[in-house]
Amino acid sequence: MERGRRRARLVLEDGASYDGWTFAGEGEVAGEVVFTTSMVGYQETVTDPSYRGQIVLFTYPLIGNYGVISGDDESPGVQAAGVLVREYTPHHSNWASGGGLSAALEESGVIGVEGLDTRALTRHLRDKGAMRGVISTEETDVNRLKEKANSHPEMSGLDLASGGTELAGPTLFPAFGEERCRVAALDYGVKGSIYRELRSRGVSVVAIPGSAEAEEVMAQEPDGLFLSNGPGDPAVLQRAVGTLESLIGRLPVFGICLGHQLLGLALGCETYKMPFGHHGANHPVRNLRTGRIEITSQNHGFAIDEDSLPGSVELTHRNLYDGTVEGVADRERRAWSVQYHPESSPGPQDSGYLFDEFVETLTGETNPVAV
Missing domain, CATH: 3.40.50.880 (Class I glutamine amidotransferase (GATase) domain)
Incomplete structure (x- = not known):
């Protein structure tokens, strides 16, 4: 196992549980879990302010292969609350790359988890709808994590835009x-x-x-x-x-x-x-x-x-x-x-x-x- 990788568990508000291991960060984070079907553009996706407060699941199975490119961020840092992938590759290959996705997530204090059954998770969300979830490297009890997911604010009625800008004025x-x-x-x-x-x-x-x-x-x-x-x-x-x-x-x-x-x-x-x-x-x-x-x-x-x-x-x-x-x-x-x-x-x-x-x-x- 690579240095720094830890077991991680995702539990949704309905109790569905998915296990993987970290490729960035550790700790615990909650948010609405949504899936994106984009096959490229993971850097633009995770830095998009519209994903603030959400845990982003990538349906494309391999993420990280072309690294992170200076100037392609959509905002000053990673906006997603967490990132879920099937397989992360730390060996990026791209002449324009200035580093890897894991380093970008680490810099913003965001947990990245790989090894989950992302197909099963996506199908579950398609059937049941987007729902709140908790990623944790600290807690393994499904019932406790389910309680934490259900105690997290629902996206409906949530104001995330009022503090969405970096501007102090015009x-x-x-x-x-x-x-x-x-x-x-x-x-x-x-x-x-x-x-x-x-x-x-x-x-x-x-x-x-x-x-x-x-x-x-x-x-x-x-x-x-x-x-x-x-x-x-x-x-x-x-x-x-x-x-x-x-x-x-x-x-x-x-x-x-x-x-x-x-x-x-x-x-x-x-x-x-x-x-x-x-x-x-x-x-x-x-x-x-x-x-x-x-x-x-x-x-x-x-x-x-x-x-x-x-x-x-x-x-x-x-x-x-x-x-x-x-x-x-x-x-x-x-x-x-x-x-x-x-x-x-x-x-x-x-x-x-x-x-x-x-x-x-x-x-x-x-x-x-x-x-």
């Missing part, structure tokens, strides 16, 4: 090259690649904490407003929803992921907790305006209830796995959003046009709400 990220327009971005736990996509299109981004008031946003004199991704239950963020209600109609608004859900709430929709959510880079979505099917990158456990859409709100995109809402728009008030991640980090590049259309709308190159 921060300017200038455009790459000549500035075409300026966007205020409400940061609920943004992925760094999103700002890179905007900046590469000539957008100067003024990042603002998601808790900001409407007048703080308008004080930046933006051409448009972007709503970022983030973790937790959107329905508890009433202050953020109130801010958006007073901003909609004053400037074009584009949101993704949690920003999509918050925009939906501000437009009069309702949200709900999904059984096991969408996590992965292979989800087919139909653009209902064009008929085009996109393969998308997704990470969310909540969704907009289609039955709650007011008459003024148009359904623009639909998930082809389960029919859930993937995009909405209010054309009159120039507000639109998608549930998935068009920055596609990790994932396919099918949805980058959404950033193009947002920027072209702000610069007057296309009709408003072009998606």
Whole structure:
């Protein structure tokens, strides 16, 4: 056995137990256990702030083979509460690699466990839904760990976005090259690649904490407003929803992921907790305006209830796995959003046009709400 490896046990809130051994960290951690079907991009996944408070299970059986690459993190550190894999390889091979995943997890104090039957665990979560769990290298009693899992807060009703930003106040990220327009971005736990996509299109981004008031946003004199991704239950963020209600109609608004859900709430929709959510880079979505099917990158456990859409709100995109809402728009008030991640980090590049259309709308190159 390698030095530092310890036996570890995962117990879910229903008592299901899975054993493995650590490849990073030790101790005990609780969180909602979710699975992701992405075959690559484990570094981007574990550093995605939308995974805050969750234990991430990778369905792809081999993780760690290309190491960790400087500049590919989506945030300053690992955001996942824990990481579960079938097999971890410490012998990464990649010319750009600056180290291994285990070292990145250790640096952030995150437990990584390998050797579990990840197929059985994934099937269990598919059947029963995402649920709370505890990873422990200290306790082996299943009943005690089950009690700890059940005492951990449920994701429904949990506010993880209020502290999701690293910003202390408005921060300017200038455009790459000549500035075409300026966007205020409400940061609920943004992925760094999103700002890179905007900046590469000539957008100067003024990042603002998601808790900001409407007048703080308008004080930046933006051409448009972007709503970022983030973790937790959107329905508890009433202050953020109130801010958006007073901003909609004053400037074009584009949101993704949690920003999509918050925009939906501000437009009069309702949200709900999904059984096991969408996590992965292979989800087919139909653009209902064009008929085009996109393969998308997704990470969310909540969704907009289609039955709650007011008459003024148009359904623009639909998930082809389960029919859930993937995009909405209010054309009159120039507000639109998608549930998935068009920055596609990790994932396919099918949805980058959404950033193009947002920027072209702000610069007057296309009709408003072009998606």
